[in-house]
Amino acid sequence: MPKVLITGAAGFIGQLLAERLLSEPQYQLILTDVILPPIPERSLNPSNAITIKADLCDPSSLTLLFSSSAPLDAAILLHGIMSSGAEANFDLGMQVNLHATLSVLEQLRQLPSPIRVLYASSQAVYGQPLPAVIDETVQPTPEGSYGTQKLMCEALINDYTRRGFIDGVALRFPTICVRPGKPTAAASxxxxxxxxxxxxxxxxxxxxxxxxxxxxLCSPRTLAENLVFALSVDFQGKLPLHKRVVNMPGxxxxxxxxxxxxxxxxxxxxxxxxxxxxxxxxxxxxxxxxxxxDNTLAYSVGxxxxxxxxxxxxxxxxxxxx
Incomplete structure (x- = not known):
């Protein structure tokens, strides 16, 4: 039974993905967030998930999380301070979006063998001027702190994968719409x-x-299906080890x-x-x-x-x- 860690699991995408994975009996989930994340009410296999409250910015909390969740088969990194929030509070954005992600990657680097790591990046890594249609060959030049922090983490994912520490991929999300719940700190x-x-x-x-x-934009349903697909797809021959970045369909x-x-x-x-x-x-x-x-690369991967x-x-x- 694949054991999957989801950070930022109390958020909308974390709950969406947890519900989707728990619709199948083969996944065992560890859901973590700075608040205790719930197990989605409509989960078909709720007993296959455990929840852990953990502050990824706190080294002791991080150590406890990984000692409780080992061994792992995959990690999906969804935690973060959104665009407007990261722009309004630079220090908090750096701490959560960059330093906490680096700390998680360092924990993953200590595992006996490299595991699949999905990193939730963003189209916010791109800034003007831009061509009419963007693909992965366009140089990212973010105009906001959020996009800058995401781009730095993409570089870490690439290098940790190249070095054989993880089997990672950075997925640049479109704006996910329509989200339920309350407005967020995202500009979108x-x-x-x-x-x-x-x-x-x-x-x-x-x-x-x-x-x-x-x-x-991308619908929640399509995003969830694509994240499940990304957990098991073989990227060998499709993405170079040092360029594990895909613009997700929208x-x-x-x-x-x-x-x-x-x-x-x-x-x-x-x-x-x-x-x-x-x-x-x-x-x-x-x-x-x-x-x-242009999502040609994403479609070629599947x-x-x-x-x-x-x-x-x-x-x-x-x-x-x-």
């Missing part, structure tokens, strides 16, 4: 809010007055496209809950990111394509029972 948080809040009859503020503004969607999908699926009246205002700080971060990606944003809205409504 409003993209889920545009759907989530009107469906709950709440207001969502769009932080820029530009309906042509495009974002690169779709380009404008603000107007999102509004149209909301209206089509849930009714025109829901649009009245959307308010367009200008937030210069958030808009600067958003406009530094790429809007269209990752799954996303379908459409309209389907992501329908998935959200189905999952939340709205």
């Amino acid at each position: 948080s409003f993209l889920s809010g545009m759907i989530r809040e009107p469906l709950s009859r709440k207001e969502c503020v769009i932080p820029l007055k530009d309906r042509h503004f495009r974002s690169w 779709i380009g969607v404008s603000v107007q496209d999102m509004m149209d999908s909301l209206a089509k699926v849930a009714g025109e009246e829901k649009l009245k809950f959307l308010k367009e205002e200008t937030d210069p700080v958030t808009e600067r971060i958003l406009r530094s990111w790429g809007t269209e990606f 990752f799954k394509k996303d379908v459409s944003f309209e389907q992501a809205v329908r998935d959200y409504i189905e999952n939340e029972g709205i």
